[in-house]
Amino acid sequence: xxxxxxxxxxxxxxxxHSxxxxxxxxxxxxxxxSIRGLAKRxxxxxxVDGISLDVPAGSFYGIVGPNxxxxxxxxxxATGLQRPDFGTAAVHGVDVWQRPLEAKRxxxxxxxxxxxxxxxxxxxxxxxxxLLRGMDKAVVAARVADLLIAMDLQDDAGTxxxxxxxxxxxxxxxxxxxxxxxxxxxxxxxxxxxxxxxxANIRSILDGYVRSGGTVIVSSHVMDLVQRMCDHVAVVAxxxxxxxxxxxxxxxxxTLEDRFVQLVGGRSHTEGLEWLxxx
Amino acid sequence: xxxxxxxxxxxxxxxxLRRSPWQLVGMAFAGLYAVGVVATLVTALVLLRxxxxxxxxxxxxxxxxxxILGWGLVPLIASATDMTLDPARFTTxxxxxxxxxxxxxxxxxxxxxxxxxxxxxLSTVVTWSRGVLPALAAFVGxxxxxxxxxxxxxxxxxxxxxxxxxxxxxxxSAIAFIVPLVLLGPLVAGLGQGISVSFGQLPGFVRTLSxxxxxxxxxxxxxxxxxxxxxxxxxxxISVATLAALAWAWKLLLERALVTPPYAGSGKRKGGRLxxxxxxxxxxxGAVMARCLTYWLRDPRYSGSLVVIPLLPVVLAFQGAxxxxxxxxxxxxxxxxxxxxxxxxxxxxxxNTAFALHLATGVRGVADRLGRALACLAFALxxxxxxxxxxxALTGDWAGLPGQLGLSLGILFTGLGLSSVVSxxxxxxxxxxxxxxxxxxxxxxxxxxAVQFGGLxxxxxxxxxxVGLLIAQVVTxxxxxxWLNLATGTVLGTGLFVAGVRLGGKxxxxxxxxxLAQVSVNR
Numbered sequence: 001x002x003x004x005x006x007x008x009x010x011x012x013x014x015x016x017h018s019x020x021x022x023x024x025x026x027x028x029x030x031x032x033x034s035i036r037g038l039a040k041r042x043x044x045x046x047x048v049d050g051i052s053l054d055v056p057a058g059s060f061y062g063i064v065g066p067n068x069x070x071x072x073x074x075x076x077x078a079t080g081l082q083r084p085d086f087g088t089a090a091v092h093g094v095d096v097w098q099r100p101l102e103a104k105r106x107x108x109x110x111x112x113x114x115x116x117x118x119x120x121x122x123x124x125x126x127x128x129x130x131l132l133r134g135m136d137k138a139v140v141a142a143r144v145a146d147l148l149i150a151m152d153l154q155d156d157a158g159t160x161x162x163x164x165x166x167x168x169x170x171x172x173x174x175x176x177x178x179x180x181x182x183x184x185x186x187x188x189x190x191x192x193x194x195x196x197x198x199x200a201n202i203r204s205i206l207d208g209y210v211r212s213g214g215t216v217i218v219s220s221h222v223m224d225l226v227q228r229m230c231d232h233v234a235v236v237a238x239x240x241x242x243x244x245x246x247x248x249x250x251x252x253x254x255t256l257e258d259r260f261v262q263l264v265g266g267r268s269h270t271e272g273l274e275w276l277x278x279x
Numbered sequence: 280x281x282x283x284x285x286x287x288x289x290x291x292x293x294x295x296l297r298r299s300p301w302q303l304v305g306m307a308f309a310g311l312y313a314v315g316v317v318a319t320l321v322t323a324l325v326l327l328r329x330x331x332x333x334x335x336x337x338x339x340x341x342x343x344x345x346x347i348l349g350w351g352l353v354p355l356i357a358s359a360t361d362m363t364l365d366p367a368r369f370t371t372x373x374x375x376x377x378x379x380x381x382x383x384x385x386x387x388x389x390x391x392x393x394x395x396x397x398x399x400x401l402s403t404v405v406t407w408s409r410g411v412l413p414a415l416a417a418f419v420g421x422x423x424x425x426x427x428x429x430x431x432x433x434x435x436x437x438x439x440x441x442x443x444x445x446x447x448x449x450x451x452s453a454i455a456f457i458v459p460l461v462l463l464g465p466l467v468a469g470l471g472q473g474i475s476v477s478f479g480q481l482p483g484f485v486r487t488l489s490x491x492x493x494x495x496x497x498x499x500x501x502x503x504x505x506x507x508x509x510x511x512x513x514x515x516x517i518s519v520a521t522l523a524a525l526a527w528a529w530k531l532l533l534e535r536a537l538v539t540p541p542y543a544g545s546g547k548r549k550g551g552r553l554x555x556x557x558x559x560x561x562x563x564x565g566a567v568m569a570r571c572l573t574y575w576l577r578d579p580r581y582s583g584s585l586v587v588i589p590l591l592p593v594v595l596a597f598q599g600a601x602x603x604x605x606x607x608x609x610x611x612x613x614x615x616x617x618x619x620x621x622x623x624x625x626x627x628x629x630x631n632t633a634f635a636l637h638l639a640t641g642v643r644g645v646a647d648r649l650g651r652a653l654a655c656l657a658f659a660l661x662x663x664x665x666x667x668x669x670x671x672a673l674t675g676d677w678a679g680l681p682g683q684l685g686l687s688l689g690i691l692f693t694g695l696g697l698s699s700v701v702s703x704x705x706x707x708x709x710x711x712x713x714x715x716x717x718x719x720x721x722x723x724x725x726x727x728x729a730v731q732f733g734g735l736x737x738x739x740x741x742x743x744x745x746v747g748l749l750i751a752q753v754v755t756x757x758x759x760x761x762w763l764n765l766a767t768g769t770v771l772g773t774g775l776f777v778a779g780v781r782l783g784g785k786x787x788x789x790x791x792x793x794x795l796a797q798v799s800v801n802r
Contacts, residue, residue, distance in 0.1 A: 002291055061532075081638055083792045099651025100788075104641030111639065114632035114799075117570060119577040129598035131556065131566035132640040140561070148550065160577075163711065176636065 030093045032057040032184045032215035038087035038195040040070075047073045049239035050087070052273045055217055055232070057092070057183075062230035062247075063219040064256075066264055072112050072188055072217040079186050080171045091184055105133070108182035110174050112189045112219075118162035121152055122172045125161055128178035135258050140179065147175040150205055152198060164195035174202065185209065185216045191225060203229060223257035237264045280374060288389050306391075313395045324402040328409070336501035337485045339403050340757030343424055343497030344488055346396055351426035354436045369537075380530060387429040400425045407500040416511060417500035423518045424496035431523045437532040445604055451579075462590060464596040489514065490519040561644045567650025571626075572657060580629060580710050584622050588662060592669075605674055612667040612687040616740075619659035620694025624734055625699045626651050627707045631798050638791045644784030648699040652780060655695060663687045678761065682752045685764030687747035690738075690774030696779025697738050701782035704790065705730045706797040741775060 033055040040048045048070040054063045065071050067183040076082035078089040080096045080103060089096040096103040117125060126147055130140035148154045151171040158163065161172055170193055177185065185206070191199050206216050206229075220226050226233055227247060233256065242263045243250045251259045320342065327335045369379065387393055400421035407417035489498035502511035555569035575581045577723055592611055593662040599605040627634055667687055671680040709728040739746075745768050752760035787794070 079636060079639065080641075081792060081795060101643070104639065107639075109639040111635050114635040115478040117630070117633045117636065118712065119574055120570065121548070121550065122553070124553055124556055124573070127553055128557050128566055129636060129640060131561055132563050132637065134644045136561050137561035155549060156396055158548030168530055177639075180640075239289075 008277055030057065031055055031090075032059070033078060033089070033091055033177065033186075035074070035078050035089045036087055038074060038084050038096075040073050040077060040082065040085050040087065046239055048077065048084075051236065051239070051241045052087075052246055053234055053241060053244060055184075055215060057079060057215050058210065058213055059215055060206070060230045061215070061217045062226035062233040063217065063236060064223060064226055064233060065219075065223060065236035066221065069236045071236055073187055074236065075188050075217070075219060077109065078240075079107055079111075080104055088259040105180070106183045107198060108177035108180065108185045110177045110187040110190055111171075112192075116161055116169065117175075118164075118169075120158060121160055121186045122159050122164065122168075123148065123157040126175045126179055133180045135180060143179055143181075144175075144266055147178060150201065151175050152201060154183060167195050170194050171198060173203070178205075185214065187216065187218045187243050189220060189221065189265075190218055191222065207214070223255070227251070227256040229252060235260060280378040281382040281385065284379070284386055286544045291585065292389065305495055309391055313391045315764055317395045317398050320399045321402040324406045325398070327406045331480060332501060332504050335406055335484055336489075336498060336505075339406060339501065340485045340489050340497045341481075342493045342713065343400070343403075344491075344493040345444040347424065347428050347431060347493050350392075350396070350432040351435055354439065372584055376530060380388030380526065380533070383433060384426065384429050387433060388425070393429065396428055397425050401754055403497070403500065407504055409504055413500050413504040416503040419515070420496045420499040420518070423515075423522060427492070427496060427518070427525065430522060430529055434532065437529060437536055458590065459751065462593065465594060468597070468601075490517070490769070491518060495521065497702065501565050524730075563646035564650040564653070567642070567647055568654045568657070569650075571623075571651050574629075575658070575756070578629075578712070580712075580714075581622075584618065585658075588618070591615060592666070607677075608673065609683065611670060612663050612683055613690050616659065616665055616691035617694060618664045618685045619655055619662065620691050620698060621734070621738070622698075623655050623695070624698035624730075625709050626698070626702045626706045627794055628702070628706045628798060629712070631712050632795065633712065634798060638795055644703070644787035644791075645780060646784075647787055648703065648780045648783040651702075652695045652699050652776070655698075659691055659695075663691055677759050679752075680761070681758070681765040682749050682761035685761070685766070685768035686742070686745045686749050687768070688765075689742050689768030689772040692768075692776040693741045693779075694738055696772075696776040696783075697734060697741065699779045699783035700786065701730060701734050701783075703787040703794070706794065707731070744771060780788050 031054040033053075035054075036052050038051045039046070051070070051074055063071050063075070073082060074231055077084040077087070078096065080089075080100050083097070091103045091106045094103040094106060117128065120128060123144060126144045127140055130143065131137075143155075148157050151174070153168060153171060153175070154170065161169060164172065168192065174187065174190060177187070190202065194202065206218075210216055218226070218230070232245065232249055233247050233250050235242040235250065243259075247256065249255070254262070301480040324339070327338060361365070374382075388397060401418075403421055404414055404417045407413040416756060455731060485494070488494035489501075499511050499514050499518070502508075555572050559565040559569040559572075575585060591614065592608065595608050595611060599607055630637075666685050667680065670683065671677050704745075705726065707730050745764055748760050748764035748767060752758070752764065
């Protein structure tokens with residue numbers, strides 16, 4: 001690490017910033033993530049049906065959609081975890097599927113629904129993620145200590161991840177995605193099962209990260225959270241992009257939740273379950 | 280309520296069978312096996328009717344005691360015992376304790392072990408049908424004995440239920456289960472010898488046994504037949520008291536279990552101990568190696584196969600000791616080389632979706648492959664060397680050492696190279712992380728078999744030079760072939776190792792996402 005870094009956890013790595021993109025002068029103009037016509041079919045079911053999206057560098061981008069909308073599949077294809085049938089994805093101008101190793105250096109990924117190497121302790125797991133990326137031992141050690149404190153896991157650092165609660169597991173996975181100070185963070189359902197205090201901690205970490213020039217993409221179906229936290233939002237349903245832009249543009253005066261229900265449809269106004277009413 | 284619980288158990292059994300035809304096949308096999316055992320025992324007990332009282336008493340008490348012991352021990356060892364009527368699942372229903380106990384106890388009789396035990400126990404009535412009183416006593420004894428079996432099993436399961444939910448206990452019991460399984464042959468043979476040697480003392484042993492809770496219910500009828508009514512009455516008392524004590528203990532444990540949530544993990548532990556990750560080089564390959572070695576020690580799916588290795592010489596040496604010929608120990612080094620090298624051929628399948636971390640970090644394929652192979656090599660190499668040297672030391676056959684080493688090292692290095700390629704391309708159905716090593720998930724059985732057999736075939740072809748040289752040495756007796764073998768095994772083996780790691784790494788980088796998609800099928 002050549003540049004001095006006051007808080008390595010909170011800042012995207014400036015060395016990677018200029019080095020990997022190869023065109024430092026045009027950096028602000030290149031979107032942090034640019035996907036074009038991504039599509040994926042599982043058997044007879046089309047999971048993602050041609051999604052194109054630009055995530056501006058330095059934005060806090062929320063992707064919302066109902067269950068099974070194709071959020072996870074889209075993010076997996078954009079991060080190199082799942083090969084798309086059609087379309088391309090580029091991180092800061094680096095094509096994810098043409099130059100995967102280079103693109104992955106720029107990204108930190110928190111996939112949803114995958115296991116961790118849970119027979120390692122929390123501390124070992126973050127260290128492992130850092131060493132896998134070829135980072136220097138001393139830098140890894142320093143950042144692991146910082147991350148454990150930031151995630152409030154320092155008292156459980158020596159516990160095996162398999163014995164962690166769901167929220168702790170989420171936090172340790174997030175820490176593993178942050179260790180190399182990526183320029184783009186892609187987090188699939190980062191707040192699921194995380195307690196409110198930890199969620200607030202994580203949010204302030206992410207806010208600081210965005211302020212210092214990093215880009216965060218989160219998927220969620222908690223509209224309220226997205227409206228408060230993100231500056232940009234994309235609404236996805238049925239494998240298609242329904243709306244995208246700044247949060248204010250998308251919600252157009254209404255709350256994000258109302259706008260979302262309006263876009264996605266399907267709210268049923270039944271008066272059922274009368275017997276459940278106690279009074 | 281008792282009837283409800285019994286019906287629930289039957290429905291669960293039926294629905295379990297409905298889920299997949301394989302369960303039915305498994306049940307059918309277990310049933311056939313049980314029918315065989317039951318038929319043998321019942322025939323023996325019926326035939327015992329014509330034998331002297333002493334012999335009948337000895338056999339009945341021995342078999343009965345073994346049954347009670349078995350019912351008590353099996354839930355301890357088999358972590359996957361029948362939990363269909365797990366009391367914890369009834370917590371939210373308000374079922375009176377008495378009826379719950381009766382229902383669960385009778386429910387324990389439904390199923391193959393329960394029915395088999397009941398049938399065998401009841402046939403002791405035939406054995407003792409030498410008069411009305413002995414037959415009646417045998418019936419009472421059988422009922423008491425079977426109930427003791429069931430309630431004892433329940434006490435053990437309930438007592439260990441909270442323990443069994445803990446990961447550490449599961450891990451340990453899964454590994455501990457392998458040891459008697461591997462040593463089954465020697466154990467049975469040794470036990471048989473021991474019994475035949477001490478056959479004279481058996482009646483005395485049984486007499487003592489009959490005064491313990493294990494043997495008491497089974498010996499009542501024999502004492503009645505022999506006219507020792509006082510002894511019979513005392514043993515009846517012992518049996519009833521045992522059953523009552525067990526039932527009481529069960530009730531207490533159950534009451535506690537219903538209000539205590541299951542054991543929730545170990546306590547907090549501060550960090551600071553990176554273990555092997557700190558010791559090995561801080562490179563991607565070094566990190567992978569450290570992680571794999573940690574898994575070899577901590578994950579029962581890996582350590583299970585590790586436990587087998589030191590037991591192999593025990594089994595082979597036992598066979599050798601019986602014939603006085605220890606040449607069969609010669610297969611130890613090549614065999615363990617093969618087992619260990621081939622064990623990483625499903626490494627990515629064992630990772631399951633945790634492999635996503637390797638994909639997300641963009642670790643180079645070669646580093647991934649090399650780390651895994653070196654982790655295996657780190658203990659496989661010493662094991663193979665010790666086995667090969669040990670064999671030569673034991674038999675004094677030092678001339679054969681170079682040849683044996685050549686073959687073993689050839690198999691080890693070639694196998695590791697081949698495994699590196701295979702696990703980069705194919706996934707097989709393996710137990711999921713955290714599951715028992717014995718629990719194979721259903722899934723691409725066809726591909727699993729094809730990969731395993733195809734891989735073995737290729738490995739055999741690749742080590743043909745070493746095998747040929749070994750045969751040449753045995754046939755001609757010329758030790759030059761042995762040295763040639765050592766050279767071939769090391770040089771050719773290392774070459775294939777490097778080639779395998781490279782090719783596997785290339786494939787891994789090209790097909791990482793597809794591999795992740797394949798392992799995601801089983802999760």
